[in-house]
Amino acid sequence: MDQFYRFFKRNSLIKDGSTIVVGVSGGPDSLALLHLLSALKKKGSFRLVAAHLDHMFRGKQSENEKKFVQKYCQDRNIEVETAQVDVSQFAKEKKLSSQVAARECRYQFFKEIMDHYQGDFLALGHHGDDQIETILMRFVRGAAGRALAGMEEIRPFHTGYIIRPLLRVTKDDLLNYCNQHNLNPRFDPSNEKDDYTRNRFRKYVLPFLKEENPKVHERFQLFSENVLEDEAFLQELSMEKMNKVWNRKKDKESELEIKPFLKLPLSLQRRGIQLILNYLYKRVPSSLTSIHIESLLHLLSQKHPSGSLDLPNGLKAVKSYDNCLFTFAHKKEIEPYELELNPPKRIVLPNGAEISAHKGPFPKEYVNGNNFFIVKEERVTLPFIVRSRKSGDKLKVKGMNGTKKVKDIFIDEKTPLYERDEWPVVLDSSGQILWLPGLKKSSIEDFNVTNEEYIVLQYKKQAVVGGYSE
Numbered sequence: 529m530d531q532f533y534r535f536f537k538r539n540s541l542i543k544d545g546s547t548i549v550v551g552v553s554g555g556p557d558s559l560a561l562l563h564l565l566s567a568l569k570k571k572g573s574f575r576l577v578a579a580h581l582d583h584m585f586r587g588k589q590s591e592n593e594k595k596f597v598q599k600y601c602q603d604r605n606i607e608v609e610t611a612q613v614d615v616s617q618f619a620k621e622k623k624l625s626s627q628v629a630a631r632e633c634r635y636q637f638f639k640e641i642m643d644h645y646q647g648d649f650l651a652l653g654h655h656g657d658d659q660i661e662t663i664l665m666r667f668v669r670g671a672a673g674r675a676l677a678g679m680e681e682i683r684p685f686h687t688g689y690i691i692r693p694l695l696r697v698t699k700d701d702l703l704n705y706c707n708q709h710n711l712n713p714r715f716d717p718s719n720e721k722d723d724y725t726r727n728r729f730r731k732y733v734l735p736f737l738k739e740e741n742p743k744v745h746e747r748f749q750l751f752s753e754n755v756l757e758d759e760a761f762l763q764e765l766s767m768e769k770m771n772k773v774w775n776r777k778k779d780k781e782s783e784l785e786i787k788p789f790l791k792l793p794l795s796l797q798r799r800g801i802q803l804i805l806n807y808l809y810k811r812v813p814s815s816l817t818s819i820h821i822e823s824l825l826h827l828l829s830q831k832h833p834s835g836s837l838d839l840p841n842g843l844k845a846v847k848s849y850d851n852c853l854f855t856f857a858h859k860k861e862i863e864p865y866e867l868e869l870n871p872p873k874r875i876v877l878p879n880g881a882e883i884s885a886h887k888g889p890f891p892k893e894y895v896n897g898n899n900f901f902i903v904k905e906e907r908v909t910l911p912f913i914v915r916s917r918k919s920g921d922k923l924k925v926k927g928m929n930g931t932k933k934v935k936d937i938f939i940d941e942k943t944p945l946y947e948r949d950e951w952p953v954v955l956d957s958s959g960q961i962l963w964l965p966g967l968k969k970s971s972i973e974d975f976n977v978t979n980e981e982y983i984v985l986q987y988k989k990q991a992v993v994g995g996y997s998e
């Protein structure tokens with residue numbers, strides 16, 4: 529079990545006074561781990577607490593496993609904590625598979641024990657064969673990036689770290705260890721069932737790999753560590769690049785600038801997409817695969833200016849010209865709106881923008897942009913109407929002969945599809961369309977700068993918080 533000791537040497541982790549909680553199912557892996565840790569404890573001075581959760585899957589048999597762990601620990605003066613949770617009931621309530629529910633309950637239990645004992649580490653008995661299975665399962669399912677590294681030897685968990693000191697040894701090593709030390713572990717019959725994917729990999733794939741190379745677990749472990757190193761580097765690089773093209777917005781949405789994104793190398797693009805998805809999903813769904821990432825990359829790089837893609841758990845990517853919006857908000861039913869605007873007044877619009885109107889001299893700050901509309905009162909009929917677009921809306925565009933459909937202005941200005949239904953259209957009470965704020969104005973804004981009074985309309989895409997007259 530040199531490998532076990534080397535783990536601690538390599539990581540120079542355990543300081544005097546540390547507390548290690550060890551998850552013990554009663555099976556050979558975790559029992560060997562407990563035995564090794566209590567031997568190590570004799571050399572060092574850390575506190576060791578065994579923790580066992582009875583999932584109540586197999587009635588008396590499960591309970592016997594709990595008693596077995598309790599007795600094992602009591603006989604050896606090892607502190608032990610146990611609990612029972614009706615995982616089947618929990619799985620039903622939460623609509624989870626029994627495996628996922630068991631994991632959730634177990635990790636919750638571990639957290640409670642860590643809190644109670646101020647644990648620094650949670651030691652788990654995963655070994656090299658588990659690692660091979662995990663990596664292969666993820667690979668076959670279509671995982672990408674660091675997920676392909678399988679399980680980490682050390683990773684942050686709750687108030688401390690999960691440690692897996694047995695990833696460099698095999699199941700056979702552990703069974704031999706149990707035999708040598710007469711540990712007499714319990715065997716969980718569900719580990720043999722063919723209906724669990726992991727069990728099928730164990731039964732049908734592992735023997736072949738081990739025949740090809742008896743030390744194949746070392747190859748997989750090395751692969752895992754290399755992937756983690758490479759990923760850490762690439763991850764940092766993609767974060768740095770993505771920060772320039774990705775607007776996180778609220779926690780349910782993100783926006784990506786497509787053109788500069790597509791200039792990044794493909795490997796950073798892939799990781800960039802993954803960063804967005806990690807950010808939006810609190811927990812990345814297992815149904816999300818590299819196929820989704822590839823489909824997203826295809827959507828972003830194809831010539832067509834708009835399109836969308838449905839991703840698991842209701843996330844949607846909506847491409848529109850130079851932007852792609854990632855959102856959970858299902859296409860909101862956008863209510864048409866119509867508001868009156870009589871100067872002096874400020875109104876906030878359903879899309880969060882604001883329009884203000886006041887009478888006064890020609891504004892000095894006026895630049896000939898589309899965020900202002902300035903008109904003499906005699907040229908319009910008050911009040912102004914601010915409303916959402918209607919089919920057939922047309923604007924007599926300033927500086928152009930004839931009229932132009934509002935719809936075509938949106939297209940030419942590359943206004944994202946999801947913004948068009950809420951975009952304000954400003955008219956006067958006689959029904960003439962005066963202005964598409966931020967985009968185009970009508971030739972009615974035909975003024976000569978004089979000392980007379982004007983009506984000044986101003987559009988701000990983001991309403992200023994506070995200070996509204998209405």
Ligand SMILES: Nc1ncnc2c1ncn2[C@@H]1O[C@H](COP(=O)(O)OP(=O)(O)OP(=O)(O)O)[C@@H](O)[C@H]1O
Binds near residue numbers: 551555557558583652
């Ligand atoms: N019921 C449990 N109570 C406490 N810890 C557990 C329990 N089940 C699993 N663990 C911990 O999680 C690790 C991985 O669990 P998993 O079920 O994948 O392993 P296993 O191959 O069945 O291991 P073992 O031979 O120890 O049962 C175990 O080695 C152990 O450290």
